[in-house]
Amino acid sequence: MTSVYSTLTYWLVNHPKISNFTWTEGETFGSTVFFVSLVLSVYLSATFLLRHAMVSLPSLGPRILKPITAVHSLILCLLSLIMAIGCTLSITSDPTPRFFHAICFPVDVKPKGPLFFWAQVFYLSKILEFGDTLLIILGKSFRRLSFLHVYHHATVLFMCFIWLRTRQSMFPLGVLTNSTVHVIMYGYYFLCAVGCRPRWKRLVTDFQLVQFVFGFGILAFMLSEHYFGSGCSGIWGIYFTAAFSASLMALFFNFRSKNYVKKTTEMIKLS
Numbered sequence: 594m595t596s597v598y599s600t601l602t603y604w605l606v607n608h609p610k611i612s613n614f615t616w617t618e619g620e621t622f623g624s625t626v627f628f629v630s631l632v633l634s635v636y637l638s639a640t641f642l643l644r645h646a647m648v649s650l651p652s653l654g655p656r657i658l659k660p661i662t663a664v665h666s667l668i669l670c671l672l673s674l675i676m677a678i679g680c681t682l683s684i685t686s687d688p689t690p691r692f693f694h695a696i697c698f699p700v701d702v703k704p705k706g707p708l709f710f711w712a713q714v715f716y717l718s719k720i721l722e723f724g725d726t727l728l729i730i731l732g733k734s735f736r737r738l739s740f741l742h743v744y745h746h747a748t749v750l751f752m753c754f755i756w757l758r759t760r761q762s763m764f765p766l767g768v769l770t771n772s773t774v775h776v777i778m779y780g781y782y783f784l785c786a787v788g789c790r791p792r793w794k795r796l797v798t799d800f801q802l803v804q805f806v807f808g809f810g811i812l813a814f815m816l817s818e819h820y821f822g823s824g825c826s827g828i829w830g831i832y833f834t835a836a837f838s839a840s841l842m843a844l845f846f847n848f849r850s851k852n853y854v855k856k857t858t859e860m861i862k863l864s
């Protein structure tokens with residue numbers, strides 16, 4: 594057990610590429626406003642154009658699409674697991690400063706070390722997640738190409754960029770909770786793609802909602818530390834993330850009520 598822990602800690606925290614990682618605007622891959630704007634413009638226009646083009650084109654068909662979807666979901670499930678473990682170990686392996694830094698970075702924090710490394714991996718993984726949208730469109734599953742889906746995928750990339758650029762406090766908790774939720778979510782998608790649709794879809798949505806509630810709870814503590822304590826880095830990033838999370842939370846409550854609460858009520862009426 595101890596050797597598993599020390600091996601993981603070496604490869605996911607203390608490896609020189611991770612411990613010496615520095616996020617430098619203009620030098621680190623994807624670290625410019627131009628890059629994030631270009632990627633978002635390509636994503637949104639490709640989504641719009643493909644969505645309309647696919648109406649008159651045949652869908653790829655499940656025999657081709659399902660294996661690709663399964664591999665894509667499995668990759669994201671495993672990557673999310675690695676990010677969740679990497680981030681947890683980065684926080685816990687150096688308990689005194691990093692534990693507190695997971696919630697509040699000092700105002701003069703330098704964007705380097707394992708926590709910034711995992712935030713960078715998390716940021717780039719959001720581009721990989723654009724594959725979800727492509728798979729939905731190629732399968733002509735337009736019901737699932739919702740406002741919630743496109744808004745989430747586009748804005749989350751910008752949010753992760755803001756996390757790095759403003760050295761935003763609390764991002765380690767964001768990486769940790771969202772990666773954990775995504776292990777479950779992509780696990781669910783993987784099982785659907787291989788034909789074993791799980792019965793716990795509702796649980797996935799509930800976990801997604803819990804991450805927002807948890808985030809707002811910690812935010813209250815972080816804000817008190819910022820305004821009444823020694824200050825925390827990236828406060829305007831925090832306000833952006835909080836506003837985005839509040840809007841997503843409302844959309845997810847709406848999704849939950851449409852998909853589960855109404856169906857349960859209808860089933861009770863029928864029986």
Ligand SMILES: CC(C)(COP(=O)(O)OP(=O)(O)OC[C@H]1O[C@@H](n2cnc3c(N)ncnc32)[C@H](O)[C@@H]1OP(=O)(O)O)[C@@H](O)C(=O)NCCC(=O)NCCSC(=O)CC(=O)O
Binds near residue numbers: 782799
């Ligand atoms: C349970 C949910 C995770 C998913 O709800 P859905 O109604 O979209 O799910 P569903 O039951 O239709 O999904 C099963 C279908 O998805 C296909 N599928 C498999 N892998 C996929 C992938 N990587 N991306 C998109 N679709 C995929 C399966 O083959 C299957 O198709 P078939 O039906 O043909 O067999 C829900 O809580 C949710 O998030 N809904 C919002 C929609 C969304 O886009 N969510 C993901 C991004 S939001 C997010 O990620 C929030 C966060 O950060 O926590």
